[in-house]
Structure formats: C-alpha cells, structure tokens
Amino acid sequence: MRFGNNTRALWLRARYREGQFEGEACLLVYDDESFGDLLVSGDIKEVFERRASTANIFIAAPFLSTSKCRDAMRSGTAVRRASSYLSGKSGNVYMVELHQGDTAETLALKACALSWDAATRETKFGDPVPLDASLRENWLFDLFDSNEGLVVAPAGVHFRKSSRKHTTTFLRAANALTSSAGCGLLALFALAALGRGRPKRVLVDTAPLLSLAFALMHVAKAHGVWPSEVPARSFGSYGGLEKVGRLSASDVVLVSATTSGSLAQGLIKQGARVEGILTLYYLGTDGASRPAGVLCDLTVAADRSVGYHPVVNYPANDCRLCNSQYLLAEFEGDQFLLQQRQHRLLRVTRNTQSTEARTILTELCRSEALQVALRSAPGQNGIIAIDEARLLSCSTVKSDFIRLLRRYAPHPLALIVRVNISVEDLDKVLDDAGIGEACARAKLVDWTELSMQEQLPPGAGVLVVFGFLSSQSQARSVNASLRALVNEGNVAYLSALTLADNPEQYQDLKTFLGYGERGPDSFTYRECRRLALPGASNGSNPWESELQLLDAIADVCNIAELEARRRILSLSSSASTDIFLPGKSGPLSIQRDFVYLDTSGGTNDISQADVFTVVLNLLCVARAGDRELGKKAASPGDLIELTQSVYGHVLVSPSTFLNYNDAVLKASVLRAAKPSELMYDVDEVYSTQVSEIVIAELAGWDAGNGDALPEMLLALATGRLRLREIDRLGIRDSALKAGLPPLLSALADSIPS
Numbered sequence: 001m002r003f004g005n006n007t008r009a010l011w012l013r014a015r016y017r018e019g020q021f022e023g024e025a026c027l028l029v030y031d032d033e034s035f036g037d038l039l040v041s042g043d044i045k046e047v048f049e050r051r052a053s054t055a056n057i058f059i060a061a062p063f064l065s066t067s068k069c070r071d072a073m074r075s076g077t078a079v080r081r082a083s084s085y086l087s088g089k090s091g092n093v094y095m096v097e098l099h100q101g102d103t104a105e106t107l108a109l110k111a112c113a114l115s116w117d118a119a120t121r122e123t124k125f126g127d128p129v130p131l132d133a134s135l136r137e138n139w140l141f142d143l144f145d146s147n148e149g150l151v152v153a154p155a156g157v158h159f160r161k162s163s164r165k166h167t168t169t170f171l172r173a174a175n176a177l178t179s180s181a182g183c184g185l186l187a188l189f190a191l192a193a194l195g196r197g198r199p200k201r202v203l204v205d206t207a208p209l210l211s212l213a214f215a216l217m218h219v220a221k222a223h224g225v226w227p228s229e230v231p232a233r234s235f236g237s238y239g240g241l242e243k244v245g246r247l248s249a250s251d252v253v254l255v256s257a258t259t260s261g262s263l264a265q266g267l268i269k270q271g272a273r274v275e276g277i278l279t280l281y282y283l284g285t286d287g288a289s290r291p292a293g294v295l296c297d298l299t300v301a302a303d304r305s306v307g308y309h310p311v312v313n314y315p316a317n318d319c320r321l322c323n324s325q326y327l328l329a330e331f332e333g334d335q336f337l338l339q340q341r342q343h344r345l346l347r348v349t350r351n352t353q354s355t356e357a358r359t360i361l362t363e364l365c366r367s368e369a370l371q372v373a374l375r376s377a378p379g380q381n382g383i384i385a386i387d388e389a390r391l392l393s394c395s396t397v398k399s400d401f402i403r404l405l406r407r408y409a410p411h412p413l414a415l416i417v418r419v420n421i422s423v424e425d426l427d428k429v430l431d432d433a434g435i436g437e438a439c440a441r442a443k444l445v446d447w448t449e450l451s452m453q454e455q456l457p458p459g460a461g462v463l464v465v466f467g468f469l470s471s472q473s474q475a476r477s478v479n480a481s482l483r484a485l486v487n488e489g490n491v492a493y494l495s496a497l498t499l500a501d502n503p504e505q506y507q508d509l510k511t512f513l514g515y516g517e518r519g520p521d522s523f524t525y526r527e528c529r530r531l532a533l534p535g536a537s538n539g540s541n542p543w544e545s546e547l548q549l550l551d552a553i554a555d556v557c558n559i560a561e562l563e564a565r566r567r568i569l570s571l572s573s574s575a576s577t578d579i580f581l582p583g584k585s586g587p588l589s590i591q592r593d594f595v596y597l598d599t600s601g602g603t604n605d606i607s608q609a610d611v612f613t614v615v616l617n618l619l620c621v622a623r624a625g626d627r628e629l630g631k632k633a634a635s636p637g638d639l640i641e642l643t644q645s646v647y648g649h650v651l652v653s654p655s656t657f658l659n660y661n662d663a664v665l666k667a668s669v670l671r672a673a674k675p676s677e678l679m680y681d682v683d684e685v686y687s688t689q690v691s692e693i694v695i696a697e698l699a700g701w702d703a704g705n706g707d708a709l710p711e712m713l714l715a716l717a718t719g720r721l722r723l724r725e726i727d728r729l730g731i732r733d734s735a736l737k738a739g740l741p742p743l744l745s746a747l748a749d750s751i752p753s
Contacts, residue, residue: 010181011047012139012146025056027096027139029181032063032222037076044078044093048085057082058111058135060096062184062219069095070125073114079123080116098192098223099128107225109136109192134304136189140296141306143182144281147175149257150298150308155682156649158321159329162238163262166319166328169311171257171298173280174208183215189295190216190254190278196225199252199276202232203244205263206256210234212280213254238263247271257281259311261291284310324719325675327649343683345653346673348618348660353596354628357617360497360529362598365610367394371574372609374543381471382499382535384613385574388421388467391496392429400528401496405433408524410461410490413442417450417478421467421496439463447474450481458487466495469527470535472509479513491516495527498629501534501620506629530629532620533613542671543569543579545718553746561743576609580667581714583707588664608664615668619652619677652677654689663707670715678715679722691727698735710744717750729753 010029026047028040040059047054061069073079073095082093094111101108110128117124144150151170153159158168177183190212202213213232220226235244241263247253247270255263257280264277277293284290284299300307314320322328364370369390373383392398416439418426423444430436442463445453456462462482469475475493482491493513500506509525516522547569550562568578580588590606592599596614597606621628652673657666670678680687694716700706713735715721716728723731728751735748 010143010179010185011043012142012185013051024051024054025058025135025138026051026054027058027060027185029185030059030061031180031184032061034181035061035064035069036072037078040073041076041078041081044082044085054085055091056094057091058094058096059114060185060188062181062188062215063222065222065224066095066097066099069097073123075122079114083116095125096131096188097128098188098225101195105197106195107192109189137296138304138306140176140186140189140281141298143176143185144173144296144298145306147178147182149173149175149281150283153326153329154649156326156676156679157329158319158326160316163260164238164316165260165313166316166321167259167311167313168321168326169259169283169308171259171281171283173256174206176280177208177211180215183211184219186212186280186295187215187219190280191219191223191225193278193293193295194252194276197250198226199230200248200250201230201252203247203251203253204232204234204256205237205254207234209254209256209280216254238266241266241270244270249273249276251276253277255279257283258291259283259285259313260288264291264293283308285313286310325679327676343649343651343686346619346622346650346677347653348622348656349626350595352618352621352626353614354621354631356630357531357621357628358596358598360531361596361610361614361617363394363397363529364391364613365597365606366601367391367397368576368605368607369394370607370609370613371576372543372579372612373541373574374569374572374579375547376541376544377573381474382533383541384499384533384609384616386468386470386497388496389425391468392425397496397529398429398432401429401494402433404494404526404528405430405435405465408492408494408526409433409435409439409463410492411438412459412461413439413463414456414460414489415453415462415485416442416444417447417462417464417482418444419447419464419466419469419474419478421465425467426465447478447481450478450485453481453485455485456487456489459489460487461490461492462486464491464493466493466498466527468497468499469495469509470499470533472500472505472535475509476512483516486516488517491523493523493525497529497531498527499531499533499535500629502532502624503627503629503631506530507632531617532624532629533616534620540675542718542720545720546714549714549718549747549750553750557742557746559742559746561741562746565743576607579608579612580664580671581710583663583710584701584704585707588662588667588707590664591662594662611664612668612672615665615672619669619672623650649679649682650677651680651683651686654680654686654693657690657693663711666708667711670711670721675720675722678720681722681724681728684724687724687727690721691723691731694731695734698731698738701738701740710747713744713747713751717747717752719752 012027013024028043044057047057079093093114095114097110097112099108099110109131111131112128113126115124149172151172153168158166159170160166161170176186202216204210204213210232217226217229247267251272253267253272253276255277264279267277268274274292279294281296281298282290282294290297298308300309367390369387371385373385430439464478500509513525514521514523550566554562554566588608590603590611592603652669656669660666680690694712697706697709697712701709716731732748732751732753736745
C-alpha cells in the first residue's frame with residue numbers, strides 16, 4: 001500500500017519467526033522512476049516513525065537491473081540512516097535481487113545485505129543469500145489483503161464463479177495490480193519462478209493480468225533474461241478454454257487465482273507445460289491439496305502469522321446456499337463488483353388491499369372454496385388449491401360467469417375446451433346460461449386433448465372455459481394449440497377466477513390470449529373475478545419442511561402431540577383447518593375485527609386457509625407497490641417489483657408481526673412470505689427486532705398471550721425464519737429453560753446451534 005504524502009514506495013509487511021530475517025520485515029518496492037537513495041532515505045525514516053518494531057528493511061526495484069540498483073544506493077544516506085535505527089535490533093537493510101539459479105535455466109531471488117562503511121563513507125554490499133519463500137508469500141499476502149483482494153459476499157448472497165462452482169468467497173487478484181510497483185513486484189517473483197526460458201507467448205486468464213504480462217517482459221528485459229518482448233493475450237478463464245486451442249510447451253500461462261487448481265488442470269490437458277503455468281494466488285479448500293506452480297498461498301496455517309480460512313465451494317446442481325435461498329450473483333472474470341446492498345422493507349397496510357380484493361376473498365371464504373396444499377405435486381401451480389365446484393356455487397360468482405357466457409360465446413360454435421372444470425359443472429353452468437342446447441352441437445374436449453384435434457372449418461368458433469386460471473403456462477399452451485386449429489374463427493377465453501403474481505403478468509396474459517392472426521384483440525379474454533396470488537412455488541413447501549423436521553425429531557424422541565401432527569400432515573394433501581400448530585388456548589383463529597374480510601356474519605366459518613390466502617394476497621400486492629391486478633403503473637418507478645436482487649434485499653417489515661397481533665396472522669406471514677423475505681440475519685437491527693418479538697411470545701406463553709410461539713419456533717427450526725447467530729441462540733437457550741411442553745421444547749432444541 002502507499003503511505004505518506006511524499007513517497008512513491010509500495011510498503012509491504014511480513015512477520016518472519018525463524019532464520020536470518022527474524023522479526024517484522026518491511027519491503028519497499030519502487031518503479032524505476034521513483035528509485036534513488038534520497039527517496040529511499042525518506043521512506044526508511046517514515047517506516048520507523050510509523051512501525052518502530054520493524055527489524056529488517058528490504059528494498060526492491062524490479063524494473064532496474066541489479067547493477068543500476070547498487071549504483072543508486074552506493075553513495076548516499078539511506079543505509080546510514082537505517083543503521084542508526086536497526087543497531088539495537090540486530091536488523092539490516094537488504095536489496096532483493098534476481099540472480100542465477102542452480103542451473104543455467106533457473107533464476108533465484110536473493111537478499112543482499114547493505115552496510116554503511118564509515119571509513120569510505122559509502123554503502124557496502126554483502127554476499128547474496130537465498131530469500132526465504134515465507135517472506136515472499138507474506139509480502140504477496142499483504143499486497144493482496146491491503147488491496148481487498150478477498151471479496152466476501154454480502155449476507156444473503158453467494159457467487160457463481162466462472163468455474164460454475166458456488167461460494168461466498170471470491171479472489172480478485174486484479175486488486176493487487178493497481179500500481180506499477182505492485183505489478184513489478186509480482187513480475188519479479190513470477191520471473192524467478194518461471195526461469196530463463198524465453199516463451200513463445202504469454203497467456204493470461206483474465207484481461208487485468210495483461211498489465212502483469214507487460215511488467216513481466218519489462219522486468220525480464222531489464223535483467224537481461226529475455227532479450228525482447230513476446231506476444232501476450234487473455235483467453236477469458238474457463239469460458240475461453242475451448243477457444244484458446246492447442247497450447248505449446250513454450251507458452252507461459254499466468255492464472256490470477258484459484259481455490260481448486262482446476263483451470264490449470266484444463267490447461268495441461270490442452271498441451272500446456274506444468275512448469276509453464278504460474279498461479280498468482282491460491283486459497284485452499286478443505287481436503288484439497290495445494291496445486292503446483294503457486295506464487296502465494298493465502299491459506300492460514302499453523303506455521304504462518306497471516307492467512308485466510310479455507311474457502312467452501314458447492315456444486316451448482318446441489319448448492320446448500322441456493323437451497324437456503326441465498327441470492328446467486330453471477331461472477332465473470334474479475335469484472336463484477338458488488339456494492340453494499342440496501343435492505344428494503346415489505347410493508348402491509350390497510351390500503352394494500354383493494355375493495356375488489358376484499359369482496360372476492362369474502363366470496364371465496366363463504367363458498368369454502370379455498371384449501372392449502374400441504375405438499376407439492378406434479379402440475380400443481382401455487383400453494384392454494386381452489387375447488388371450482390364450490391367457487392361456482394357462490395351465487396354472485398355464478399351469475400357473473402353466466403353473463404360472460406351469454407355475451408361472449410362465439411357463434412357458430414364448433415369446439416368447447418374445458419380447463420380446471422368438470423364436465424358436470426360445465427354442463428350445468430351452460431344450461432343455466434341458456435346456451436346448453438347450442439353448445440350441445442359443439443365438440444367438448446379437455447385442454448389436454450387439443451393436440452389430437454383436427455383443424456376446424458373456416459369461421460368456426462371456440463369457447464375455452466376456465467373454472468379458474470392459475471397457470472400462465474397452461475393458458476399459453478392452450479392458446480398455442482388453438483392457433484393451429486382455428487381457421488379465421490373467433491376464440492373466447494372465459495374464466496370464473498384468474499390468479500396472477502402481479503399486474504404486469506396479468507396484463508401480459510391478457511395480451512397474449514387476445515393476440516391472433518388479426519393482431520391484438522383478435523380473440524376475446526374475460527374473467528368475472530381476478531386476484532393477486534403467487535402462482536409458482538416460493539421455494540420449498542413450508543408444510544413439507546415441517547413434516548421433514550418432525551420426522552427427524554420422531555427418530556430420537558416419542559411425543560404424543562408430535563405423532564398426532566405427523567398424521568395430519570401425512571394423510572392429507574390439502575386442508576383448510578389445522579394447517580398451523582395450535583397455541584396454548586387451542587387452534588389459531590381470527591378475531592371479529594379482522595378488516596380484510598367481511599366478518600359481519602361472524603368468524604366461525606372463516607378457516608385458517610382463508611386467513612392464509614388473505615395474507616398471501618396482501619404480500620403479493622405489497623411486492624407490486626400496493627397495486628392490484630387491474631391497476632396500471634402510474635410511472636416507470638411503479639413497475640419495480642420488490643424482489644431480491646444483487647443490489648437490494650427485501651424483508652417483511654418486523655412491524656408486521658406487531659401490527660397484526662393475532663397469532664393466526666403471525667403464523668400466516670411466517671408461512672406465506674418467501675424464505676428470503678424472512679432472512680433477517682442480513683441486518684443486525686431487524687434481527688434484533690424480530691428476536692424481541694419471539695422472546696415476547698415466549699414470555700407470554702404461560703399467561704396465554706403467546707399462541708404464535710409454536711409457529712415461530714418451528715420457523716426458526718426449519719430455517720425459514722433466519723436470525724443472526726447471537727439472537728437465534730438467545731431464543732434457543734431461553735426456550736429450553738422455559739419449561740415448555742415437550743413438542744415445543746423439541747422444536748427449540750432443533751433450532752440450529
């Protein structure tokens with residue numbers, strides 16, 4: 001790193017425990033423009049003013065030959081000044097020089113001691129001695145570390161490296177190349193490792209290392225190792241291996257950094273010579289051996305005073321971080337820079353729900369059409385299961401659907417396609433609409449049978465009836481099949497209820513289904529009800545995660561309440577009641593003052609599934625900036641959905657658990673939110689706030705005020721609710737000491753420690 005206002009030296013520190021250079025060793029690195037006795041003298045003075053414990057000072061000028069460096073230091077005050085500081089420490093000043101190795105083709109770095117001769121008043125040079133590799137590695141570590149070469153992903157994020165492996169740690173070797181002195185030092189050490197042989201060309205894995213390649217040529221020429229420069233180019237790391245072609249044994253390849261050595265292995269398979277591959281930095285992984293040709297090992301070790309802990313890599317197809325809902329940030333080469341991410345809050349207010357949504361949710365509640373899917377199933381779209389027969393039993397929904405059928409059924413009608421509605425229910429609603437006789441002449445098929453149908457006569461119409469439309473891909477598949485069948489006829493898509501994640505997805509669906517051979521609005525799409533609900537799964541099903549945890553607990557202890565809960569989850573694929581763990585006072589239920597449903601008729605008929613669906617809708621709308629499906633964006637800023645990205649992490653506001661104090665609402669939020677929205681371990685303040693809420697539920701359990709405690713302990717135990725370690729362990733310890741019922745104690749004991 002640079003220090004002071006008047007110096008141009010790169011100042012690197014190393015701690016050496018044994019041998020000739022014992023103590024703290026400071027390396028001053030200069031480019032050729034800045035090297036001179038006067039400047040070195042000033043830098044040495046500043047070193048001792050800042051680091052009085054320095055025992056040895058090393059000087060390197062990579063771009064100058066050994067003779068020029070010695071000439072510059074021969075007469076002057078630098079060594080004389082240093083001697084006065086080092087006399088009581090048995091220290092010395094050394095020049096780092098490049099010398100002939102043991103054979104004609106090898107090179108070696110050596111340290112030449114400098115001493116002040118008072119009689120001749122000039123600097124004397126001692127016999128060069130080998131420079132210990134530990135000093136080299138410690139200086140290169142300091143160069144890497146002081147320039148923040150180790151990039152650690154922000155909380156809640158992990159990287160996909162160019163090797164396709166996933167990790168939370170990335171090595172950015174280019175950070176060590178931000179000065180000509182830094183490039184020169186790396187080039188000097190690299191040249192000593194590579195030897196005298198002049199390469200045919202120099203290849204680097206990433207573009208930033210081209211500066212090192214040019215520095216390498218400059219250093220080699222200055223020391224008379226390579227008589228002339230050689231071509232250099234970047235091959236683009238792993239992504240460019242196939243394009244680089246067959247390598248020559250005379251090629252030199254510089255690899256920026258590695259945690260596995262796999263890139264070097266790939267280069268060897270393409271003809272590269274093992275001795276011709278040099279990796280600047282290596283950080284080990286558990287159980288892996290250090291590859292050959294590493295300039296600096298960054299891994300901490302018992303015999304080193306510096307280093308990083310080994311990195312953990314995960315395969316792309318089985319990444320624990322992906323499974324834990326960590327956001328994946330793409331990393332290509334050394335070009336991507338992560339900034340500190342903002343933590344945005346997802347807030348639910350009274351204005352989040354529209355009057356239209358409240359009416360529809362009340363209709364669904366009173367018709368008992370809603371259930372929660374307790375496990376994932378092939379073809380299932382979303383976590384809410386809708387009974388279309390019960391939906392159409394609602395008089396207001398049925399009357400509006402009949403009106404749509406009467407108004408938009410094509411004439412002449414040749415084909416009726418049913419989607420998510422039984423034949424019996426479809427016949428009944430067509431008869432009630434008074435068009436049953438006309439429709440009887442049309443062919444009735446399920447949407448899965450469209451691929452077997454023949455093209456319709458010219459002008460023939462098609463009626464597509466959805467009991468409910470919840471799958472965008474399903475609707476698009478129907479549309480794609482009909483385009484091959486319809487011949488200048490009309491198509492009407494009619495849905496009793498349409499579900500979509502957000503207004504943009506809803507608008508895209510309408511546009512797609514309406515587009516035909518005559519352009520936009522070629523066909524008709526209408527629904528009598530629409531509601532914002534998530535279609536695709538938001539990660540693992542929370543009830544499946546619960547059952548997996550309970551199965552694991554059952555293997556080690558026998559608890560009656562646990563067995564009863566396991567039976568409920570195992571025997572049913574969907575349910576409207578008993579979807580939450582009961583509180584101390586019994587099953588969780590909503591109070592009469594629940595504003596998001598019409599409770600004028602009481603709350604006895606409002607199921608847990610109804611409340612859960614309401615919360616799902618609220619969160620869905622809140623992500624879209626409080627816009628229901630039919631509401632268009634007022635400005636481009638409204639189109640930005642509150643979802644995770646590499647620049648921002650979205651969390652359910654902790655105040656949600658305070659504002660909605662009914663236990664059934666807290667439980668619904670914990671199961672309805674995306675796991676990433678409950679990842680409070682990314683922020684100290686929010687983690688503390690949520691942990692205080694859990695502690696309050698724990699404190700209120702004996703008094704009957706903590707009915708949400710079982711669901712909160714379950715969310716922590718399954719990892720759905722994530723808090724910082726200090727908060728998580730505090731809750732775990734408090735719960736284990738609270739004398740809770742056996743099942744709750746088992747859940748608390750399952751919280752990761």
